[in-house]
């Protein structure tokens with residue numbers, strides 16, 4: 001699947017989850033503080049961040065959409081992750097990875113606090129900017145320089161609204177990764193969901209990644225559906 005399909009599917013998954021699931025599920029393992037729903041601002045912030053998190057499993061791909069998101073730094077990091085995880089669509093395309101990123105987010109918030117939260121916000125926004133083609137294409141500085149400027153601007157904007165330890169962020173990061181796995185399972189290569197077991201799950205609906213169906217039908221549908229759910233959330237719970 002293409003980066004923009006993953007990002008828009010992540011945004012859609014978050015908007016639906018935030019609108020329908022009980023708050024105790026969204027903020028797990030933190031206990032809810034008494035509000036019955038997430039605030040509209042939190043739902044909106046989560047939409048952008050889950051879009052970025054939906055790119056995380058492809059950190060195992062040194063030539064993928066996200067490898068050049070922060071220039072040479074992210075490229076070498078992706079090469080390292082690819083080497084450790086056993087190549088493309090192995091360890092990072094599994095339920096174990098989903099649990100690891102969600103728990104890692106919770107642990108980072110809990111032990112490191114606000115700087116971790118803002119650093120993660122910056123990184124997830126950078127991924128979303130890259131995947132949604134809000135920057136020039138390619139691997140040059142004009143591409144990743146634009147990503148850094150836009151993600152930094154977004155982080156400054158969110159700094160005003162986001163708490164030190166957003167209780168919904170671990171769920172958003174895990175959900176984004178899960179949406180990515182669901183998308184990749186629809187392609188003919190599938191995913192090793194139960195890594196380290198060698199079983200490969202695949203329901204090949206999308207025959208070739210990068211086809212016109214994704215660009216002209218799937219991504220626009222996810223975007224429109226996300227906007228519809230957000231509109232509903234804002235009108236019910238402004």
Ligand SMILES: [Zn+2]
Pocket residue numbers: 057058093180184
């Ligand atoms: Zn993938």
